[in-house]
Amino acid sequence: MATNLSVNGSRLWDTLMVSASIGTGPRGGLRRLTLTEPDRAMRDQLKAWAAEGGYPLTIDGLGNMVLRREGSEPDLPPVVIGSHLDTQWAGGRFDGILGVLAGLEVLRTLDDLGIATRRSIEVVNWTNEEGARFSPPMLCSLAWSGQATPDWVEGRRDRDGVRFGDALDGIGYRGPEPVGGRAIDAYFELHIEQGPELDAAGVPVGIVTGGFPSLGMRIAVEGATAHTGPTPMRERRNALVGAAMVAVAVNDIGWAHADTDAKATAARLDLVPNLPGTLSEYAELFIDMRAPALDTLNTMKAALLAALPACGERSRTEIRVAEEWGFGVFSFDDGLVELLRDTAGRLGIPTMDLRSQAGHDAYHVARVAPACMIFTPCREGITHNEAEDIDLDATLPGVSVLLHAVLARANR
Numbered sequence: 001m002a003t004n005l006s007v008n009g010s011r012l013w014d015t016l017m018v019s020a021s022i023g024t025g026p027r028g029g030l031r032r033l034t035l036t037e038p039d040r041a042m043r044d045q046l047k048a049w050a051a052e053g054g055y056p057l058t059i060d061g062l063g064n065m066v067l068r069r070e071g072s073e074p075d076l077p078p079v080v081i082g083s084h085l086d087t088q089w090a091g092g093r094f095d096g097i098l099g100v101l102a103g104l105e106v107l108r109t110l111d112d113l114g115i116a117t118r119r120s121i122e123v124v125n126w127t128n129e130e131g132a133r134f135s136p137p138m139l140c141s142l143a144w145s146g147q148a149t150p151d152w153v154e155g156r157r158d159r160d161g162v163r164f165g166d167a168l169d170g171i172g173y174r175g176p177e178p179v180g181g182r183a184i185d186a187y188f189e190l191h192i193e194q195g196p197e198l199d200a201a202g203v204p205v206g207i208v209t210g211g212f213p214s215l216g217m218r219i220a221v222e223g224a225t226a227h228t229g230p231t232p233m234r235e236r237r238n239a240l241v242g243a244a245m246v247a248v249a250v251n252d253i254g255w256a257h258a259d260t261d262a263k264a265t266a267a268r269l270d271l272v273p274n275l276p277g278t279l280s281e282y283a284e285l286f287i288d289m290r291a292p293a294l295d296t297l298n299t300m301k302a303a304l305l306a307a308l309p310a311c312g313e314r315s316r317t318e319i320r321v322a323e324e325w326g327f328g329v330f331s332f333d334d335g336l337v338e339l340l341r342d343t344a345g346r347l348g349i350p351t352m353d354l355r356s357q358a359g360h361d362a363y364h365v366a367r368v369a370p371a372c373m374i375f376t377p378c379r380e381g382i383t384h385n386e387a388e389d390i391d392l393d394a395t396l397p398g399v400s401v402l403l404h405a406v407l408a409r410a411n412r
């Protein structure tokens with residue numbers, strides 16, 4: 001395969017900047033929560049780009065969007081490139097977005113050069129990867145891979161009580177295609193690292209070998225409403241206090257294992273009624289634990305479960321684990337990882353092997369098909385923050401590896 005094939009970097013950047021103008025946040029990043037009006041506008045833009053390039057677009061029952069460039073043998077399972085266009089509440093301009101639009105650039109580059117492929121190449125925009133509105137994250141790739149049902153996904157509610165299915169209908173992006181259930185040849189996902197290692201080392205490409213074992217929990221705390229003035233301390237059952245005690249326990253567990261690069265986070269707290277002058281009768285605390293080794297994660301989980309009864313006793317509340325989920329206990333496909341390494345070597349691009357400490361749709365796809373990931377640098381590792389940034393020159397080597405590896409796999 002020729003090594004002089006390259007993407008159009010200025011076109012890719014222009015495409016990224018169009019995205020950056022849709023759902024702009026107050027500090028110059030993005031606030032494009034899934035299934036909101038800005039998400040609809042961005043989906044419309046992707047749909048327009050698909051039409052402009054002549055790429056048929058299909059949408060499944062959970063809003064996952066797929067652009068397709070036909071191969072010479074279209075009945076063969078396709079090679080898929082994917083990521084997401086939704087963002088965090090205070091999100092950056094590149095998290096997930098770079099992966100989708102780099103995939104679009106691969107299709108455009110192959111068209112520019114008149115290169116046909118044996119297998120079709122598809123680009124997917126997964127719905128609700130971030131989990132910022134509907135939890136858990138990577139919700140629709142979870143269903144696509146058969147680990148959850150579409151009905152279960154549709155029943156998830158945001159903090160305002162809006163059902164996923166109703167929000168999907170509200171933006172007009174419920175499609176007729178079934179969710180999952182079809183073969184793909186391979187899945188590639190390019191993503192900013194969301195950490196500082198590549199940027200600090202000056203290495204342009206990370207070869208992702210797997211993920212950190214990760215655990216999410218929704219902790220429910222039940223107390224009773226009462227007046228903050230006349231209610232004696234001995235009679236209080238403040239759910240906020242119970243949740244706060246759990247949050248401190250989570251933080252302490254994270255620090256106890258910090259030397260292993262493990263983390264434990266109390267990430268979100270919802271209260272009812274959450275009003276001045278009134279004790280909260282109910283609290284939900286969302287927590288997140290991640291560790292490089294599954295044994296460490298299990299130890300952290302056990303420590304939290306052991307701490308909950310004392311938190312409940314001290315706060316005079318009932319505390320339970322209402323829901324839990326996990327991901328990251330896997331390795332990416334050996335053959336695809338070697339393809340990425342070989343491709344980078346042939347192109348003379350330095351690489352570093354990394355494991356991802358964040359979650360990605362590739363994790364769920366890897367359950368049912370060969371999958372791999374490429375990381376590109378982000379400045380100082382800043383992410384889930386409107387200050388997130390990248391350098392185009394440092395990003396293009398990873399996009400080039402994506403182009404060449406996908407082309408090789410599609411002609412296999």
